[in-house]
Amino acid sequence: MGYVVNGEELEGDDENFLLEANFSDDVCPVIAAAEGIKELTDLHWQVIRFMRERYQEDGHTPNFRNMVAMLTDEDDSVDWKKTLYELFPNQPNRQASKVAGLPKPYGKGGY
Template identity: 40%
Template sequence: MSFEINGKTYETDEEGYLINLAEWTTDAAVHLAEEEKVPLTDNHWEVINFLREYYNEFQIAPAVRVLTKAIGKKFGEEKGNSKYLYDLFPYGPAKQACKIAGLPKPTGCI
C-alpha cells in the first residue's frame, strides 16, 4: 500500500503505518491524520513531536501507559492522562498517534 504527496510516494504496511520511518514529513503526517479523521491542532503536534523524540532516543514506540506518564512529566498533569490523550487520538493515543508520527505500531497494541 502507498500514498502520494507532491509527487513523492510513501509506502505503508497493510495497517497504514509508514514502512520507511526516515521518509516521514509533516505533509505525510497531515495525510495520515486525514485518513484517521484526526484534525491536527497544536496539542496533537505536541504529542506527535514528543513521540518522534521518544522514538529517536529509545528506538521504540511507547505503549499508552508509558506515553501517558511521559507526557505528564513533560507537559504537566492536565495532559498526562488517558482522557486528554484519547480526546486527541480517539482510536488509541499510542497506536493512532504513532501512525501519524510515522512510527511503527507500539509493542502490545492490537
C-alpha cells in the same frame, strides 16, 4: 497501501503504518486525514513531536501508560489520559505513532 505526500508515494503495511519512519511535517496531515482527524491542533503536534523524539532516542515508541507518564512529566497542566483519547480516539499510542509517520509499534497490543 500507503500515502502520497508531495507527489512521493510512501509505502505502508497492511494497517497503513509507514514501513520506514518519515519525519517530514508534511506527512502528518495526510495520515491524519486518512485516520479521520480533520485538523491537527497544537496538542496534536505536541504529541507528534513527543512520539518522534521517543522513537529517535529509544528506537520505539512508549506504551500508553508510559506515554501518559512522560507527557505528564513534560506538561502536567493537561489530563493526558483523557486528552490522548480525545486527540487520537483509535488507540492513542498506535494512532499517534501512525500520524507521526512512524512504523507500527511492536509487541502485545501494538506496543
